Structure formats: C-alpha cells, structure tokens
Amino acid sequence: xxxxxxxGSRLKDETQTKPKALxxxxxxxxxxxxxxxxxxxxxxxxxxxxxxFASQIVNYLSENSNFGIKIHISxxxxxxxxxxxxxxxxxxxLKDEKHIxxxxxxIISEINLNEMMKFHIKSGALATVAVKNRETTRKxxxxxxxxxxxxxxxxxxxxxxxxxxxxxxxxxxxxIHIIDxxxxxxxxxxxKFSIFKAFLDLSDDYKITSFVHDNDSWLDVGKPETLEQxxxxxxx
Numbered sequence: 001x002x003x004x005x006x007x008g009s010r011l012k013d014e015t016q017t018k019p020k021a022l023x024x025x026x027x028x029x030x031x032x033x034x035x036x037x038x039x040x041x042x043x044x045x046x047x048x049x050x051x052x053f054a055s056q057i058v059n060y061l062s063e064n065s066n067f068g069i070k071i072h073i074s075x076x077x078x079x080x081x082x083x084x085x086x087x088x089x090x091x092x093x094l095k096d097e098k099h100i101x102x103x104x105x106x107i108i109s110e111i112n113l114n115e116m117m118k119f120h121i122k123s124g125a126l127a128t129v130a131v132k133n134r135e136t137t138r139k140x141x142x143x144x145x146x147x148x149x150x151x152x153x154x155x156x157x158x159x160x161x162x163x164x165x166x167x168x169x170x171x172x173x174x175x176i177h178i179i180d181x182x183x184x185x186x187x188x189x190x191x192k193f194s195i196f197k198a199f200l201d202l203s204d205d206y207k208i209t210s211f212v213h214d215n216d217s218w219l220d221v222g223k224p225e226t227l228e229q230x231x232x233x234x235x236x
Contacts, residue, residue: 001090002031003102006020014224019053019056034107043069046072048061057073074090085189085193101176101178102177102178112213116176126182127177129176130211138154139172141161142169147203148162149164150163150200152170173196187202
C-alpha cells in the first residue's frame with residue numbers, strides 16, 4: 001500500500017494545484033518512483049489511498065496504464081484518516097495477502113526491500129519498521145531484543161514507554177513498514193489515527209521489530225529543502 005493521501009502542506013508552493021504524490025523529482029513523480037520500487041521487488045498489486053486532489057491521481061494512473069500493475073484506489077476524499085485509519089479503510093483490498101508493504105509516497109531511498117521482507121519473515125514479527133540512526137526530534141525506542149518499546153519526543157520530553165528496558169535504542173522511522181495481515185484482527189482503533197498508535201498499543205504483547213538501514217541513501221522529500229536536495233541526487 002502506498003500512502004498518498006496527505007495534503008503536502010509543507011510543500012505548499014508545489015501542492016497548491018496538485019497532490020504531493022504528483023510532485024516530480026528528476027522527471028518522475030513521487031508516486032511513479034514508489035510504484036516502480038515496489039514492482040522491482042515483485043509486488044504485483046498495490047493499494048493507493050487518495051484525498052488531496054484525488055481525481056488527479058486517479059487520472060494520472062489511468063493515463064499511464066497503472067504503470068503495468070494492478071492498482072486499487074482507497075478513497076479518503078470525505079476525510080483524511082492518517083496512516084492507521086487509512087490502512088483500515090483499505091483492509092478489504094488487502095485481505096488475500098499475508099505480508100504487506102506500507103510505503104509513504106514522499107520517501108525516496110535505496111533501502112533493499114527484498115532484504116527487509118526476508119528479515120521480517122524470519123523474525124516472525126507482527127510488523128517491521130524501517131529505521132535509521134539520524135537526527136530528528138521524534139524517535140522510536142527499541143529494547144535489547146529489538147522490539148518496539150516506546151516513543152519519545154526529544155523536543156518536548158514527551159514519551160510513551162510500553163516495554164521497560166535499561167537501554168532503549170533511539171531510532172528514527174523511515175516511512176516504510178511491513179505488516180502481517182494478523183494486524184487487522186488486533187487493531188481496536190477506529191476513525192482517524194496513526195499506525196504507530198496501534199503499534200504502541202500492541203507492542204507489549206506482540207513483537208514489532210526494526211530493520212536498520214543506516215548505510216542506505218534515504219530522503220523524506222515532504223519538505224522544500226529535502227525536495228530540492230532530492231533533485232540534486234544521482235541515485236534516482
């Protein structure tokens with residue numbers, strides 16, 4: 001599933017007349033970049049959620065023959081549901097899948113998704129989140145067994161601890177996860193909510209693990225400065 005429903009408010013100069021998913025970097029839209037990355041690792045069916053300028057995304061996909069892959073549109077034009085609510089809205093499209101990639105549309109990276117999937121399956125985790133040791137104010141916390149144990153806002157001091165540990169490792173989320181379909185049976189949240197609200201609620205009873213990719217090129221291009229940086233990169 002590609003999360004493409006965001007309003008792209010931080011990119012207001014780029015997203016006043018189009019959705020963030022259709023912002024271009026070096027001749028490709030962010031949406032095309034995500035679709036092609038998923039296709040490269042054998043994904044043959046994708047769900048895309050839409051909200052902001054939704055019809056433009058639908059038309060764009062049609063004009064490009066869905067880039068040669070089966071695509072379902074999960075419509076959130078009535079209400080933007082955040083990642084957790086958006087995932088639950090799309091549940092009926094994903095019911096036949098055991099392991100599901102979730103990819104934010106504004107992430108450009110060289111993360112090896114095949115290796116990430118192998119890691120996820122071997123771990124037996126309910127979910128695996130790509131993470132990187134980088135500077136950011138919001139960090140996920142993992143214990144010595146590499147299980148999600150909490151969340152911390154370094155700017156405000158706010159934190160949520162779900163597993164007690166004497167040595168929490170702080171890592172930054174990279175906008176890509178893999179979930180087991182069993183997650184749908186366990187989530188109790190409804191309406192609009194972050195997937196990490198559900199992850200944290202479940203992390204005391206279920207293993208949610210991290211896939212660390214410190215050596216991979218990675219950018220969140222949802223901000224003007226990183227979008228411009230991406231346009232100067234050669235690995236795209």
